[in-house]
Amino acid sequence: MFSLNQRFQTVINAAITYAIFIIFLIITLFHFQLYVENNITETVKVNNLNIIKPILNLRTSRMFGGSGKFPKENLRIKFDLNTDLSPLFTWNTKQVFVYLTGAYNSTSTSSSEVTFWDKIITDKKNADLDLHAVMGKYSVWDKQNGFSNKDLQLKLHWNIQPFVGNLIFGEAVMSNSGDILHIPAKEQKTNGTA
């Protein structure tokens, strides 16, 4: 009746059932804490985002989108940022990935979104960001055109990686309306390669 095999199967089945139940409980509690208790859809906002200057460069390297004959316009931005991401941290938050992006239309029929800067935050103590005159991490080029005379809609996204459960994505609320960045045309140079 009670063979080793039967016991083994009973134990395994019970363990898997409990594990699934516990994981669902963790996910539910985690979501409740984030969306109800911390109210992250409203409390996570950008207090200040100031683009000090957009920097345009022409680059010929393949690593920067160019090719020998056709240099690409590369864009970096220098900015101030003040935002408090600590509501995103609970007992199940392993890390928060925060990234500053710009959305724009490359042509009238195509749309794009690119990342200028990102940061990994693993501790609640470091979640209150106050950055001054930071240079964006990435030199960005467009797939089709350049950035001259384009309007970029700036967004600050965040992404929570939990210890266990599903990934959660969201966008910080922009408090000032100055989140559209206009890129002026680059002044022409005779030897415009970087």
Place this chain on the structure above:
Amino acid sequence: MNLRKELTNFLNLCFIFSGAFMFWKGLSIITNSESPIVVVLSGSMEPAFHRGDVLFLWNKNKYNNIGDIVVYEVEHRQIPIVHRVLREHKNRKGEQFLLTKGDNNNGNDIPLYAPGKKYLQKSTDILGTVKGFLPQVGYVTIWVSENKNNAYLFYGLMAIAALFFNN
């Protein structure tokens, strides 16, 4: 030696394997992904994902958002890569092109792509988008696949268990 009993055992074994196979393929159909569950093999997404973590994928979305963590496979290389979308471009025809980067890497993934390729195409290159996460459970598969002796040991134990513990 009871032939009928041995045959029943064998049938049971077949049943287990076909059941597992059906589960896997069913999950593939539901998620629209070739491999709906993957195990992380490299440290390029640390500290988000470590070796041995199990990821659950979903591939029914038409477009990827920026910041999504996607799994892709480079042509002629059988290793799935788990990296984050750094840029996305949609063209006039509605096709989406992605540039990816590992959180823990310094540069973007262009050197990893097939020669001459500068972007991944959402509709053809992406195996799935990471939706859920279980830590460390997949380490068994790494342990088995990276050492031949471990593999023999594992399958041997399975075979012995199947022969002896079937009632």
